[in-house]
Amino acid sequence: MKRILITLAVVLLTAAGGGAWYLHSKQPARQGELALQHLSEPVLVRYDERGVPHIEAQNEADMYRALGFVQAQDRLFQMEMLRRLARGELAEILGAKLLPTDRLFRTLQIRERADQQARELAPDSPHGKALAAYLDGINQYQDSRPAPLEFDLLGIEKRPFTPADTLSIAGYLAYSFAAALRSEPLLTRIRNELGADYLTIFDIDWHPEAVIDTALGNDDWRTLDRLAALSRDALVDSGMPQFEGSNAWAISGARTANGKPLLAGDPHIRFSVPSVWYEAHLKYPGFELYGHHQPATPVAFLGHNRDFAWTLTMFQNDDMDLIAERSNPDNPEQVWYKGGWVDLQQRQEIIRVKDGEPVTLLLRRSPHGPIINDALGDNGGATPIAMWWTFLQTENPLLEAFYRLNRANTLEKGRAAAERIHAPGLNLVWANAGGDIAWWAAAKLPIRPTGVNPAFILDGSSEAADKLGFYPFSANPQEENPPRGYIVSANFQPLAASGIEIPGYYNPPERGQRLNQHLADPEVRWDLHNSQALQLETGTAYGPQLLAPILDELRAAAANEQERALVESLAAWSGDHPLESVPAILFNQLTYELSRATLAPRLGAQAFEQLLSTRMIDSALPRLTADPQSPWWTRANGQARSRAEAVAEAWRATVLHLQKTLGEDTTKWQWGQAHTLTHQHPLGVQWPLDMLLNVGPQAAPGGHETPNNLSHRIGAAPWPVGYGPSTRRLVDLADASTSLGINPVGQSGVPFDRHYSDQARRFIDGEYVPQHLSAEDVSANTRSTLTLQPAP
Incomplete structure (x- = not known):
């Protein structure tokens, strides 16, 4: 047993030494001639x-x-x-x-x-x-x-x-x-x-x-x-x-x-x-x-x-x-x-x-x-x-x-x-x-x-x-x-x-x-x-401008005192995305749920995913919330649905998803908990190379279309940062x-x-x-x- 352990130790040390030499040989030469x-x-x-x-x-x-x-x-x-x-x-x-x-x-x-x-x-x-x-x-x-x-x-x-x-x-x-x-x-x-x-x-x-x-x-x-x-x-x-x-x-x-x-x-x-x-x-x-x-x-x-x-x-x-x-x-x-x-x-x-x-x-x-x-x-x-x-x-x-x-x-x-x-x-x-x-x-x-x-x-x-x-x-x-x-x-x-x-x-x-x-x-x-x-x-004014036309409908959709407090945090929100923000989490989930409730049924799943990958969605959402007569509010089967009803559906889906993803205690929600940056190596898409070659994740401030544009795709929480400075x-x-x-x-x-x-x-x-x-x-x-x- 002693000889086996000694032999194993020698093999491991040799492998480690060989690996270290191999990796060292790949390093840039920054000194000498x-x-x-x-x-x-x-x-x-x-x-x-x-x-x-x-x-x-x-x-x-x-x-x-x-x-x-x-x-x-x-x-x-x-x-x-x-x-x-x-x-x-x-x-x-x-x-x-x-x-x-x-x-x-x-x-x-x-x-x-x-x-x-x-x-x-x-x-x-x-x-x-x-x-x-x-x-x-x-x-x-x-x-x-x-x-x-x-x-x-x-x-x-x-x-x-x-x-x-x-x-x-x-x-x-x-x-x-x-x-x-x-x-x-x-x-x-x-x-x-x-x-x-x-x-x-x-x-x-x-x-x-x-x-x-x-x-x-x-x-x-x-x-x-x-x-x-x-x-x-x-x-x-x-x-x-x-x-x-x-x-x-x-x-x-x-x-x-x-x-x-x-x-x-x-x-x-x-x-x-x-x-x-x-x-x-x-x-x-x-x-x-x-x-x-x-x-x-x-x-x-x-x-x-x-x-x-x-x-x-x-x-x-x-x-x-x-x-x-x-x-x-x-x-x-x-x-x-x-x-x-x-x-x-x-x-x-x-x-x-x-x-x-x-x-x-x-x-x-x-x-x-x-x-x-x-x-x-x-x-x-x-x-x-x-x-x-x-x-x-x-x-x-x-x-x-x-x-x-x-x-x-x-x-x-x-x-x-x-x-x-x-x-x-x-x-x-x-x-x-x-x-x-x-x-x-x-x-x-x-x-x-x-x-x-x-x-x-x-x-x-x-x-x-x-x-x-x-x-x-x-x-x-x-x-x-x-x-x-x-x-x-x-x-x-x-x-x-x-x-x-x-x-x-x-x-x-x-x-x-x-x-x-x-x-x-x-x-x-x-x-x-x-x-x-x-x-x-x-932060920018984008979020508050999008929310302003539908705040009363969000208030009506709130089911209890806790949800009413969440809506009021949105109403008072300046559009800022610091790491500790709760309104930033609510807003980004809500914009996705609004899109999903109104645009996805008409477009179909594949076209909806395409829309989310374009800049058109960013400009479309504020115009949608500002127009209660938009045909997008009606259901895909032609059944009538008001803006208030669609907003209520989106709000319920928002709260349910965030509670499931981030926990029932809304006081512990933080933007940095759900918004993270991982720098991915081209080969870091699979284990174990992801652990060796990728950098992150790190909690990220900022957001989509803010000056500190640590931007994520419109979607459901959590939000991985895709691009930025x-x-x-x-x-x-x-x-x-x-x-x-x-x-x-x-x-x-x-x-x-x-x-x-x-x-x-x-x-x-x-x-x-x-x-x-x-x-x-x-x-x-x-x-x-x-x-x-x-x-x-």
């Missing part, structure tokens, strides 16, 4: 207390090559997953369960468009050279260092990163904004099957011109339902970042405490591990930037230095139309276009499947765009549905745009960079130390024929589905140095001085209104401290070295690295950390130094 091919001079990389690299090179090519190398150290698996998602190659490493996602992304033709853009990329252009050096750094890391843990778990073989990979990822980012696949079929179906009266709560003008009415059959609607679900699930289940919304503001020196502009930004993106942004401080003679980078992309999408700073929000413009084509009854591979039958273009692609046979995918394209039914194969329905998308129709020099923006220290340079952003549509909020502030809505906006409402599926056999060109950039919404002294952007519908209408998937206005309410106060002089408080605010940044251009930020998780994407989740607690607690810029601060906060030497 490493040789790198193609460097012309040594590059110094100093890592600060958060693991952010401060890269100092003697020329631009060396700087970008070093950035590629060190970013790959921390984020190679993220880069790999994102390029595979964008290019429809996940099934090759994850198996047949990812085939639907791959089919969808192949059908979107991101891969084909990126390959074309890569062939057209000028290798001698400044941005082309930067990309080549950066990708060389990534590939040298792959060639010389151990593969990430996830590569070993999944059996991923290393392969070089190419310009087409970078451009494919840009295409995925553009697609993650688009809501057409989820919203346009739903609105068309409501209009066709229920009638125009049911569209009122969505505030969408019904223009019957140039839209299909009854051309789609039941098989087609089922196809569109499946496509909508596939689009939603592909974004959610991949564990990759999905852009959702954002806050941003720029304040001129006339409104700040020190007389210089201040910039604030917190782009709202789906939470994941690792987080979306990779921070890096880049420097060579004549250039310096503290930037936030996307995977496999050399240029910063957010950034600042001593001279200027910028941030982004999502424009939310509608740059994608779904078009029902008219098929030739004698030849289903032809559609009617401009007075005659034309052949659909066809090509085949092969999807490789792990532990399975390759799948051949037939992809078709009409003159309007790719036929998205092909994502469903043989279940694609009878009517070809084409997708017109700005990303596929414009030059879209996104890499050049951000290369220029990384150097845009004047209004003229900022405006010129913004003009080169075609898709996705972005609000670019910018400021410089010279005193200028600006906002440019950057996108190529299509000119649609008069009377066409792109909120609905369009008729491909008419001219209404065609585009008449694009508006010039000068017609886009934009402001430079407005007299009020500040600019705020929060995904609400913008107005263009040119007067053009800009259809889109805009968020409700209350979040922007709350920000504007504070920024408009002439008595406030803004600084880093009160700007933090504004970014962390957890992907970083919070504050840049004071009086002294940019005092800028503040925070990463939702950590700088590193390497499991078990000390910087994998070292900021998660501070993020949820609303803390900020310095973003070191000055040489003195960088030196004082350096924790390790890596020198990259030219290889002999």
